[in-house]
Amino acid sequence: MPRLTRRRTLASLASLGAAALAGCTTDANTGGGGGTVPAADDRLPLPIEPPALRDAAVSGGPGKDGIPSIDEPSFVAPAEVDFLADGDPVFGVARDGVTKAYPQSILAQHEIVNDELAGDPVSVTYCPLTGTVLGFDRGATSFGVSGRLVNDNLIMYDRATETWWPQILATAVPGPWNAEPETRSLREFRLVWTTWERWRGQHPETRVLSRDTGSPRNYARDPYGDYNPREGYYAGGAPLFPPLREDDRYGPKRVVMGARAPEGAVAFLKDGLREAGLLSGQLGDVPVLAVHDPRYDTGYVYRNPDELAYESVDEGVEGPAGITYAPDRLPLDRIHTFDAMWFAWAGFYPETDVYE
Amino acid sequence: MSTSEGGDSPGEAGGGPDGTGDSGGLRTTLTRTRAATALTLRRRDSLSVVTGVTVIYLLGYLWAVGDLAPGFGGYGLVLAADPLGGLLRTTSGPLSFAPVALVRAGPLAYEASLNTLVGLGLALLVGLNLGLTYLTRKQPAACGLRSSTGVLAGVPALLSGTACCGPVVLVALGLQASGVILTAFQVLLPAAVLVLVGSLVAVGRQVRPEAMAAASGSGARGSDNRE
Structure with missing residues (x-):
């Protein structure tokens, strides 16, 4: 059972979202x-x-x-x-x-x-x-x-x-x-x-992107730390500059799989999603489903307005009709989802719902 | 070993026999500093100190700014497309310059940029300070000095090795940036240069090179040690 830590009020986001929808275009910025x-x-x-x-x-x-x-x-x-x-x-x-x-x-x-x-x-x-x-x-x-x-x-x-x-x-x-x-x-x-x-x-x-980038750089040195294993800035501690808003529900560098849309924002703790396989939540008023992909150790968030039942199985994710899908191929509307450090997500989207 | 030649006492260099006024005092100060520096560079033992400190400090500086770091192995040279054109290009701070060449030397990689020149300048100042301090410690009577000055002056200089990196240093230290800290980083390096030059002058103005040369004994190279 996922724990819901939710802040529903999306007033500022909604007002901006409404303004945004009014100005939606597909033209180019010349x-x-x-x-x-x-x-x-x-x-x-x-x-x-x-x-x-x-x-x-x-x-x-x-x-x-x-x-x-x-x-x-x-x-x-x-x-x-x-x-x-x-x-x-x-x-x-x-x-x-x-x-x-x-x-x-x-x-x-x-x-x-x-x-x-x-x-x-x-x-x-x-x-x-x-x-x-x-x-x-x-x-x-x-x-x-x-x-x-x-x-x-x-x-x-x-x-x-x-x-x-x-x-x-x-x-x-x-x-x-x-x-x-x-x-x-x-x-x-x-x-x-x-x-x-x-x-x-x-x-x-x-x-694979080559080290021949045109810049004579030593790519063996990451000035911020290391991810393999996780060290330095990436391992924990405070962000470099104070975030827009502090939210100490989780450690600042804890990784979430975040998704945002005009309706609002939602985040799933990556380690929680990894453990659960599937997590349900809400993005604004829209039910969403988060799916872990063990092939890449990543996650995807789908709109699931009808709250259809999906189940994690060995071969992937089984839908309500008994069909099994790859985690990134569910027949639902997939929302752009990406990894982010918690402090950054919470700083930009303070009204986000978070699930673990 | 002379202890009273000229009648000066420590701190009175500006009012010494050559200095009858402000301009004279300044001239004396600069003359003595230049002479003391020259003496430091002429004596084999103090020159060794200067050289050793300069090399060690420069390596430490390059390591601190990340221009010298572990690499992927192998050997080779990678040049920027326009090395001269990119020489003055700054990166993570006003005194942090973009590399124009990468030297891969086995376990180490060296990014060549103007950072090396900045570091060399600082390293030389630190080396001269410590070389002069070495002399004053070895022959304090000739100089009439408290010899800790040069050592203390090296501290901000060592810190300045981090100045080029700006906020990246804060990352390494796990500190959060603020406007005050960032401003401090920007002035750290020029401040270190000023402190080092000031320290060199402060120590050098109290040295009587002729006395030191006369008293230098076996550490000197024959007549070269005489001013």
Whole structure:
């Protein structure tokens, strides 16, 4: 029986969500340089008004592009990878027949890879301080690292309009280089945070981001700590900067599988989901189902408005009709779900429901 | 070993025989500091101290800023696409520069950047301070000094090794950043340089090189030790 720790009031999120829905578009954000940033159909919730987010931004130390994005990535075959241990984290994506893995050790020093997947221009983004990896369609432009943080989270900027885009919020906010951007959200895609061994086992044909990034960096050194085993900043302790809101229900670095939508936000403790296999919850007023995927040790969140009964079985997840599905293939509406450190999730989505 | 030549007492260098006013005192101070520094570099024993400290400090500095760290193994050199163009590019702070080359040397990897030059400058200052302090400890009577000054001056310099890293150091220490701390990081390195130069001058101005040279004995290299 999952424990429900819920804060139902989503007033601020709802009001912003309503405003967002009114302004939903699928058009492009055309700016200087002729580039475009594709916008999502629905706008994601913001914790506070956009100008307040700008005010809450702090310098993380580096200046604009002080952390250089990888703009011309190259890839190697698994047989050529001698710099990853089995347990090292990678961020994997399989899309339209293309399978790629982005080692966390490389992303820790670049945070953004402007890449293509099956011909689609995308950005793979990673914030070490919040433990979040998200993929975005980037259109004809690219993203860079602004050097600022909000709620310890990477603020990206697009090189067409120089608009600020906090990574987790994935929504345009005012910044010094574009003071009045239209408030819209990015189109996202899922990256799986897993280990090199797990990803390689599932995708032996995968391509792997090469250390030949154009920057002479020592990727054996992660300035923040280590994930294999977990050490330093990643292992615990306080976030680097005070979060937007403190929530001590869990340790700040505890990992949750978070999902947010115009209706609100929901989080499942990753270790709890791992143990339970399936967890039910609510995203706003919508019933949701979280599913653990033991192949990658990750999770997915689905809208389950009819609260259909699913059961975890050896081969996957068995639906109400007795059909067994892979954990990422349930016949439900899947919501973009990603790993995040608890403090970051709670800071951005204080009204989130949390299940364990 | 002379203890009273010139009649100066510690702390009175500015009013010594060559210094009759403010400008004269400053001139004396700089002259003595320069002479003391030169003497420190000429004597084999103090030069060894300077060299050893400089090398150790520089290695420690590079380790602290992460430019020298364990690597993936193997040997090789990776150059940035435009090494000269990227030389002044800063990364995690105003005095933290992006690497323009990566040297893989077995278990170690070295990222070459202007950080090395910054570190070398600091290391030389620390080395000179400690070399001069060594001399004053070895021949305090000739210098008329309390010899702890140079040692203490090295402390902020050692701390400044972390200044380039900015908030990353806080991560390592498990501390939460604040505006005050971040500001402190930004001024730590220039402050360390000022303290080190000040310390060198403070010690050097009290040294009478001619007395030290005369008293230096076997540690010197013949006539080279005389000013």
